[in-house]
Structures are given as C-alpha cells and as structure tokens.
Amino acid sequence: MSQVTVGEVETVLTNKLHLQEPIFKLEPAGSKVSGSVISLSFRGLTDSERQQRLWDALDAEYGPESVHRVGSLLAFTPDEWNIDED
DSSP: OOOOOHHHHHHHHHHHHTOSSOEEEEEEETTEEEEEEEOGGGTTOOHHHHHHHHHHHHHHHHGGGHHHHEEEEEEEOHHHHTGGGO
C-alpha cells in the first residue's frame, strides 16, 4: 500500500463528488492525509451526510484501504468556514 498525497485526495474528492468551488485545508498526518474540505456542495447536508459522501468517494477510489490512507476529514460550506470573518 503506497502512501496517498494531499493532491491525490483533493483530486479524488473533487472529481467523485463534483465539488463546487472546493477549498482544501489538508495536510499529511503521519501516513495519512487529514484536514478540512470547504465547498458549496455541502450546503443543506447534515454532518453525517457530508461524512458519508466523503467516505463513499474515498472507498470508491481506494476500497478498504481508504481508512489506512485518509484520516479525519471535516466538511464545511464557505459560510461555515468563514463564520468569524464578519
């Protein structure tokens, strides 16, 4: 099993989820990639729906190895991400 890169995770999520205007705040965390994904595509979804979509996309790409390649991911809309900027 090869280590996944931040760029690979960004590409997989963008393509498989058809993310609108994605912003990624991902970083290597040991042998995994972890961080936040910000996109208009998450608007109207619950936290659990967002998580399910992220992991469905990763599972479709990496299969059972996805849990060994990707760590914690959080999904936000741009408004949620920029909440303190007002």
